[in-house]
Amino acid sequence: MLHVREGIWFDDGRTGALLQLGNYxxxxxxxxxEPPFFESPVVSDNELSTFLPQAGDCLTPRLMPSTSKQNPWPTLRxxxxxxxxxxxLVALPRSWAINPGDLVxxxxxxxxxxxPSLQGLMNELLGDAQRAWAYLRAPASLNHHHNEPGGLLHHSLEVVDHLMGLWPRNAPALERDLLITAGLLHDIGKTWVYRGTEGYTDLGQVLHHDTLTLEILGPYLATIDSTLANTLRHLLCRSERTSHYPRSALKAALQQADALSAEQYYQQQAFEGLPSYRYRGRDLQGQSWYRLVSQRKG
Incomplete structure (x- = not known):
């Protein structure tokens, strides 16, 4: 529930509260x-405010469509x-996302x-309102790719899309699940690194976001099968010393998908505002880019 307005006098003479509910x-x-218009025996002999859910509470409501011309609102039964x-995730308010389509x-x-363990990890992790808010609204960088509010989520979704294109369709379902989970979470440490789009947090000035990704996920990884948890750690760790440890095609795919999302962003930036016949452009860093020009008929 997002907001509660108590002490409402409705046009048909009844009194009560107006609540704003939301999901993705x-x-x-x-x-x-208020009683006697609300027929619940639990509420009828007590003050309505005693039983009102609070803003921020998560609940499953039962609604009745309005039958009053004066009051168009459904009734919370x-x-x-x-x-x-x-x-x-389904309980996250649509209004929290910069682009609601990305939340969907x-x-x-x-x-x-x-x-179930991987899906449960994702739901439990983003069931934390403070973490979900940051994840939905953070940029993926300050001065590079996807540096606008909501860029982190958009970039993460693009990475998953690329991963699904790179990975064989007949591969085991668990590999696909691991790639989706890792693709969505590979940069979640950035929610502790950036202060919106204004600059770095104190923590972000002393630690890399990859380290913070593993720190954020630590308590959740401790609750699932150790082999599964270690596979996610392997996928998400990008330390300079990773050459000392085993490689995997899963990790290579994640790295390629991450890079491809960033490269597409820069290319789009380089040609933004240019006519379609231009095949050379420069991004904001001055890098030159090339694109194919569609062949014209005739």
Missing amino acids: QQLEEVALY EWTPLSPEKAG RLVHQVASIRH
Whole structure:
């Protein structure tokens, strides 16, 4: 629930509260009437404010469509409290995302993960409101690719899209699930590195985001199978000393997808505002870029 306005006098003479509910798909205002208009025996002999859910609470509501011409709002009949971790991504408010379409894509990508531990990790991790807010709104960099608010999420989704194109369709489902999870989380340490688009946090000035990614995920990785957790650590660790440790095609694919997302961003930047017949352009760093020009008929 996003917002509560108490002490409302509705046009049909009833009183109560107006609540704003939201999930990843929609936002809606609903009415909760005071007794005797609200028939719940639990509420009828007590003050409505005693039972009002609070802003930030996660709940499963039961709504009744409005039958009043004066009051267009659906009526909140009852609700079931739900832990944010259990509700997961579907409970994230659409309004939190810079681009709501990216939040929808994120929910669908996580829902496509078949392994219960990996899907559970994603939902529990982003069931934390503070972490989810930062993940949905952070940039992927300050001066390089996807440096706008919401750029981190958009870049992460692009990485997953590229991974699904790079990886064989007949590969084991677990490999696909690991790639989706790693693709979505490979830069989550940046939520501790950047202060919006204004600069670096104190922590971001002394530690690289890869180190912070593993620190953020540590408590969650400790709750799943150790082999699975270590595979994710292997995929997400990009230390300078990784040459001392085993390679894997999974990790190579993640690195390629990450680089491809960044390169496409720079190329798009280089040709932004240029006519379609121009095949040379420069990005904001002065790098020259080349693109194919569609052949014209005739």
